[in-house]
Amino acid sequence: MHTQVIIIGAGPTGLMAACQLARFNIDFIIIDTKPAPTHESRAMLVTARSMEIYQQMGIVDKVQEQGNVISKFAIYMKGREKATLQTAEAGYGLTDFPNVQAFEQFKNEELLYEQLKATGHDVLWRTSLISFEQNEDLVFANIYDKSDPFRKIVVKASYLLACDGASSVVRQHLALDFAGGTYQNKFFVADVQLNWQQPLNKLIASLSRSNFCAFFPMYGDNNYRILGTLPESFAGVDDVSFDDLKDVIAENIKLPLNINKLNWFSVYKLHHRCVDSFRINRCFLLGDAAHIHSPAGGQGMNTGLQDAHNLAWKLALVLQGVAGEKLTDTYHTERYPFAQWLLKFTDSIFAFMTGRNWLIYLVRTYLMPLVLRMVLSKKRITRRMFRVLSQIWYSYKNSPLSRQFIKQNLKFSAGDRCPYVITEIDGQPQSIYHLLTEAKFHLLCIGTNLDGGQMPDHLLPYIKIVNLPINEGWQKLGVKTSLYLLVRPDNYIGLLSDEISPALISGYFDTFKGN
Numbered sequence: 001m002h003t004q005v006i007i008i009g010a011g012p013t014g015l016m017a018a019c020q021l022a023r024f025n026i027d028f029i030i031i032d033t034k035p036a037p038t039h040e041s042r043a044m045l046v047t048a049r050s051m052e053i054y055q056q057m058g059i060v061d062k063v064q065e066q067g068n069v070i071s072k073f074a075i076y077m078k079g080r081e082k083a084t085l086q087t088a089e090a091g092y093g094l095t096d097f098p099n100v101q102a103f104e105q106f107k108n109e110e111l112l113y114e115q116l117k118a119t120g121h122d123v124l125w126r127t128s129l130i131s132f133e134q135n136e137d138l139v140f141a142n143i144y145d146k147s148d149p150f151r152k153i154v155v156k157a158s159y160l161l162a163c164d165g166a167s168s169v170v171r172q173h174l175a176l177d178f179a180g181g182t183y184q185n186k187f188f189v190a191d192v193q194l195n196w197q198q199p200l201n202k203l204i205a206s207l208s209r210s211n212f213c214a215f216f217p218m219y220g221d222n223n224y225r226i227l228g229t230l231p232e233s234f235a236g237v238d239d240v241s242f243d244d245l246k247d248v249i250a251e252n253i254k255l256p257l258n259i260n261k262l263n264w265f266s267v268y269k270l271h272h273r274c275v276d277s278f279r280i281n282r283c284f285l286l287g288d289a290a291h292i293h294s295p296a297g298g299q300g301m302n303t304g305l306q307d308a309h310n311l312a313w314k315l316a317l318v319l320q321g322v323a324g325e326k327l328t329d330t331y332h333t334e335r336y337p338f339a340q341w342l343l344k345f346t347d348s349i350f351a352f353m354t355g356r357n358w359l360i361y362l363v364r365t366y367l368m369p370l371v372l373r374m375v376l377s378k379k380r381i382t383r384r385m386f387r388v389l390s391q392i393w394y395s396y397k398n399s400p401l402s403r404q405f406i407k408q409n410l411k412f413s414a415g416d417r418c419p420y421v422i423t424e425i426d427g428q429p430q431s432i433y434h435l436l437t438e439a440k441f442h443l444l445c446i447g448t449n450l451d452g453g454q455m456p457d458h459l460l461p462y463i464k465i466v467n468l469p470i471n472e473g474w475q476k477l478g479v480k481t482s483l484y485l486l487v488r489p490d491n492y493i494g495l496l497s498d499e500i501s502p503a504l505i506s507g508y509f510d511t512f513k514g515n
């Protein structure tokens, strides 16, 4: 078998990689050991940045229809509400998706799988990677189809994407160190039907000395995800059942509650680990195969989706002969620092929320609610929190792909996610994100009208020109005179310039030509 890319693993990361490669008409094979998509809810939240990717793919409506918006986040202690954050529209004016959106992992996988099938592709289920070799030009992947155990297949591919999760066979085969550690506390998750007097749009985090519990409302009547740490009394107990924990949960939250039905339950250890290179020759590591961390902040699945979104267009341009390996190298340059930041960020939240040290406990119990009550009422602070947790804040401004030649004093720079600006589209005010949906670069020409004549001929198929007026939205961002933004296919600004010429655009593409 021969293909351009082989994707190992059809979890959210692998499915996103496959859908993105399909957008660029790249030939690929995607395999997974499982017989079908997972039914475990696992990750719960979809960040605004991931929603923007779904919007670009034309599938975001389904998330909004079948998901649940969380409009309040409350901290409880001993049955009392100590601090509340109104999260409804917290990101208003920053993105088309200003809410905290719950949409379970299995639904994300279903959505991506449906999208993949709509492009005429499918996953090879019950198929595992056993081993592989690589040389300068190709990867040789030995795969094995469980329904035909005597048939081992060798797939020759230009690239291999390791989307095979936390126990990645690819990572082990490459003998990569998965540096980091394992948290002492064990974690539990339970998807339940719960009757209590709380509104269905309110996420509750309940803190106590012995353990931490969070109650996530999910789509449907009284469906909740309860997650938390096991109290110390469970140390060394291997076979914890949900019945063993019911009293612990009731004791923690100290609110009357009635759990009617258990849909899924799991106890697991949490790790915080990361490889130190996301690329080894022709193999790339993405999602949990490359980095794992605590679920604090709901970033896990989303980071895998964004890894795939970052890498796919780069592979496509190399395979289409427009770029060289320098471009694919920037996958590590851009995503590794984010993973490092994420590990530190989730580590500190997790340590603070679950630490059993008496000093941390006192700060968490008495000081934090006071501080939170003060800061959460400040819109500026809630917006900043939204920007971080929704992953729209991150910039690749130190990437070699970010170039700028500007004299104007702008509030954004090359490497940033494309600015969120409302403009008139088909007579309606809409965000410019509605115009950034093609599987190519978009050249936004602000305050000027450009046609294809200004573009190097050989790059015409890879760039779409979008002419926009300088309106109030752009003026607020400092735009005074004509400006050009060459927006990458993942909607980050590659090139930012006051002037444009065929030579400038060619020069930009030439920067990632070499190997």
Ligand SMILES: Cc1cc2nc3c(=O)[nH]c(=O)nc-3n(C[C@H](O)[C@H](O)[C@H](O)COP(=O)(O)OP(=O)(O)OC[C@H]3O[C@@H](n4cnc5c(N)ncnc54)[C@H](O)[C@@H]3O)c2cc1C
Binding pocket: 008, 009, 010, 011, 012, 013, 014, 031, 032, 033, 034, 042, 043, 044, 045, 105, 127, 128, 129, 130, 163, 164, 165, 166, 168, 169, 189, 266, 268, 286, 287, 288, 289, 295, 298, 299, 300, 301, 302, 304
């Ligand atoms: C119990 C639990 C609860 C979680 N809760 C949260 C949460 O609340 N919030 C959050 O952000 N994250 C949570 N996570 C983490 C989140 O689920 C992961 O970050 C996410 O699944 C990563 O996606 P992935 O596609 O990279 O890996 P995975 O989802 O692990 O997918 C990897 C895929 O690769 C396949 N595979 C593995 N080896 C091979 C092989 N050799 N050949 C072929 N296929 C292979 C597997 O079958 C699997 O389908 C949770 C995880 C668990 C286990």
